[in-house]
Amino acid sequence: MWREGLPLAMSENDRESKLRAAREDAQHYQSRLESILDNIVDGLVTIDEFGRIQSFNKACEKMFGYTASEAIGQNIKMLMPTPYAENHDQYLQNYRETGREKIIGIGREVEARRKDGTVFPIDLAVAELQIGDQRLFSGIIRDITEKKKSEQFVGLLAAIVQSSEDAIISKSLDGVITSWNAGAEKLFGYAAEEVIGRHISMIIPEDRLPEEDSIIRQLRQGKRVDHYDTVRRRKDGADIRVSLTVSPIFDPSGRIIGASKMARDLTERLLQDERMRQTQKMEAVGQLTSGVAHDFNNLLTVVLGNTRLIRKRMKIEPPAPVFADIAERIDDIDVAAQRGADLVRRLMVFTRQRPLQKTVVNLNTCIDEAAGLLTRAVSERVQLKTVFGADVWPVIIDQDQFVNGLINLAVNARDAMQGGGIFCVETRNVVLGNGQYPEVPLPAGEYVLITVSDTGAGMPAEVRQRIFEPFFTTKPAGEGTGLGLSMVYGLIQQSSGHIEVDSEVGGGTAFRIYLPAHRAETQP
């Protein structure tokens, strides 16, 4: 271009020196430009309209592993992995013919291929330039491997937070909720969009609000609050026990900008703990009563054996008239000892020491046959109602013991319904393990559920928790042994079943008894 700019009417010397100066200028300018291009951090590559590489700077050499001399003249496709490489010729051709551009003028993330074949992500900005009659394309290339990695890591962290079973919430220091994961949605019942931007107090019961102030105070001092056992409120208004861990969130300069809060639902754990305690207590009581029963049986053997011996002796040698009432005394001892023996027998059902006469029983028939006994047991004030499920599966149980158990439940129900009411026995088939009855601690499978309910006075929690314990009774001394329900409990345990009770003061009582179905086709 400068050639045209030179005046034609010049002396040869002038022309020579001017040309030299211009050439030197141009060389100086070019080497400056090359130095700049070689020292920029981003890769710079130019190609002609057929894709042949025209220039390849130092950053490109470093990034791709090709030297400039290896790259120049080659098709740019060698720097592209599939499918970019395959599509590139077509793309250039299209552009040449139609002028429709796809990426020119904008930056975009694509993949590039090194000399060793490895692929890495780049940010590519393409520009079109015209130099003389030559059309060129320049590409500015930035290796974004590190950026991608950290993006993926952040994504991974977000996924971990999102998929955590625990509720993970973040809030600003003034208590405004800023994030809310799936665990929080599940635990508190609110969707993220319902709570983000609102104040954290929406999940805190009024009487717990001062706690939050103290937590915030600690956070402002940069302190963490670990495993704080407290109560929070769900969307449906129910209060739940949670364990909280609250930590301050710092910005890069170390300033506290908010807090992350992890809440773990304690309800299920508390329930399990309670169930475990109950089981352990029943086992301990069982062991104790089993030992007592053993000793009692020996003592009763001695008492009853001696009365028998005395009676036999008296037959051989009648006592003197002064001992005329001795036979009556012996009878009284026998009656008392027999009552003791009866008590021990019942205790032993609870402690699983007494062999049961187990047979295959159709519960509908069994309960129907026992209806007369049950009617008498509940007295005329109370109406007996039976609801028999269709085709109830047979079960294996000691039928006499089972009927005894029902009578026990009937007598308790009668006592709870002083003003009359309904005593209802209901049977039906159930299948456990499909999530329908999650609270029942039995293996999955087919069971018959017997629900025995009354419309009586119900009982408070402290009574309900103890009703299966031997010797626990709410009846006046002398009226109840405290063994009725413990026998039922023992029988059901011994029959691989489960018994549980629901009761509320004033709301009646319902016992649910699950017994495993005995079906020929379910047996292996």
Next chain:
Amino acid sequence: MTTKQVLVIDDETAVRKIICDNLKLCGLDVASAGDGAAGLALIDPARQPGLVITDIIMPGISGLDVITAIRQQFPAIRLIAISGGGKVKATDDLLERAAALGADAVLAKPLDLDLLEETVFKLLG
């Protein structure tokens, strides 16, 4: 060879005594021992008792061990196991186990001595 003698093994002195006294009153020849080892030692192979009545839960050699030993060494002796329920393991049914090991009869405590007497005479023949 067996005799009409009855051997009673029970670690509870009062229980052992009342069983022995009742059986003696029926005219039987009764020997007794307070534990399994002493009971087995009492058996004279030349003059075996016709019947052994053994408790199950005893310190040392238990009644189940006694039954096993007698079944192996003296198959002619008849056996009655008695038990008042146990402290061993809640799920065990000791009398069922005794029957499985070869006891001819099992009786639960408190003993019905009429039933014991009847069983003794039936087994002694």
